[in-house]
Amino acid sequence: DAKTTQPNSMESNEEEPVHLPCNHSTISGTDYIHWYRQLPSQGPEYVIHGLTSNVNNRMASLAIAEDRKSSTLILHRATLRDAAVYYCILRYSGAGSYQLTFGKGTKLSVIP
Amino acid sequence: DGGITQSPKYLFRKEGQNVTLSCEQNLNHDAMYWYRQDPGQGLRLIYYSQIVNDFQKGDIAEGYSVSREKKESFPLTVTSAQKNPTAFYLCASSTGLAGFYEQYFGPGTRLTVT
Numbered sequence: 292d293a294k295t296t297q298p299n300s301m302e303s304n305e306e307e308p309v310h311l312p313c314n315h316s317t318i319s320g321t322d323y324i325h326w327y328r329q330l331p332s333q334g335p336e337y338v339i340h341g342l343t344s345n346v347n348n349r350m351a352s353l354a355i356a357e358d359r360k361s362s363t364l365i366l367h368r369a370t371l372r373d374a375a376v377y378y379c380i381l382r383y384s385g386a387g388s389y390q391l392t393f394g395k396g397t398k399l400s401v402i403p
Numbered sequence: 404d405g406g407i408t409q410s411p412k413y414l415f416r417k418e419g420q421n422v423t424l425s426c427e428q429n430l431n432h433d434a435m436y437w438y439r440q441d442p443g444q445g446l447r448l449i450y451y452s453q454i455v456n457d458f459q460k461g462d463i464a465e466g467y468s469v470s471r472e473k474k475e476s477f478p479l480t481v482t483s484a485q486k487n488p489t490a491f492y493l494c495a496s497s498t499g500l501a502g503f504y505e506q507y508f509g510p511g512t513r514l515t516v517t
Contacts, residue, residue, distance in 0.1 A: 323503050334493050334508030335446070342503070382502030390436070390461060391495075391506060393445035 295379045300398040303369045311364040311397055313379030318359050321384045326353065326364045327391070328375040335378070335393070338364065342384075374401045406430065407509035409494050414514045416488075424479045424512045426494030435477040436495040436506065439463060446493065452477055453500050481514065488516045 296314040303309040315324070325340040339346055339353045341362075346353040352365040366373055378396040407428045416422045428435065434453050438446040448461030452471040466485025471477050477496075481488045492512045497504040 321502075325505065332491075332511075332513075334495075334511045335506075337505040337507060340503070340505060384502040390438075390448040390451070391446060395445075 295381060295394055297377070297379055297394065297397045299395065300400065302400045302402060303366075304402050305371060306368050309366040309369045309373070309399065311366070311377050311379075311399065312361065313363070314361045315379070315381055316360045318381055319383070322381040323384055324353065324355060324359075324362050325380045325382055325391070326351070326377060327380065327393070328373075328377045329396075330375045335391075336375075338377070340382075369399075369401045371401050371403060374399055407494055407496055407507055409492075409509035409512050411512060412510065414512055416514070416516050418516055419483045420516075421480055421482050422488075422514065422516075424481065424492055424494075424514070426477045426479065426509060427475055428477075428494075428496045428507075428509075429475060430496055430507060431474070432496035432498055432507075433474070434497045434500050434504075435471065436497075437461075437467070437469065437477070437479045438493045438495065440491040440493060440511075449479065449492075451500070481516075488514060490514060 326338040327335045329335045339351050341353045354363045376396040376398050378393050410425045436451045437449040440446050447463050449467050450469040452458035458471050468480045494509045495506040497506045
């Protein structure tokens with residue numbers, strides 16, 4: 292899987308929007324962009340994924356750059372429950388892409 | 404509610420003993436996975452299974468064994484041959500193996516071997 296680069300940490304005030312960036316300059320045309328998050332001592336939680344177009348779901352939005360070399364996870368109103376480590380992961384869509392390769396991720400702190 | 408259950412949440416064992424970690428899913432997913440996470444580290448794949456009665460080694464399979472006799476269940480045995488078994492073990496499942504499927508994780512089992 293191609294590599295991603297994320298900031299080590301970010302802070303946000305509660306109830307404000309949060310934009311978590313991810314750079315993936317070596318992404319290939321068949322790589323999906325996945326986001327997961329992990330709270331302390333819990334299993335990772337799927338957040339959202341996309342290929343080319345922006346995506347929305349009940350948890351977040353994913354904005355993908357036109358050249359696909361970067362993407363941004365948007366949490367529309369941060370809550371204390373959103374404090375977690377967020378991982379941006381590229382996954383090849385074809386056969387053999389069976390595991391998730393987690394990097395360091397971005398640790399998001401939410402300030403009350 | 405659909406989801407993945409892992410039991411127990413905490414497990415303590417003496418060195419030299421085999422131990423089996425349970426993983427059950429009711430999401431009707433074909434694919435299941437076992438990962439290991441060490442403090443401050445990412446996940447490493449131990450075993451995965453695409454379908455019942457079939458499973459493949461991941462990156463760190465030595466000292467572990469699995470079975471997949473039912474679609475819902477994918478137990479992991481940590482054998483005495485595993486040199487550093489103390490870790491956080493995570494089970495996951497997905498509709499299939501392809502990269503456009505999301506994986507759903509259980510709450511994890513924290514194993515401590517002394």
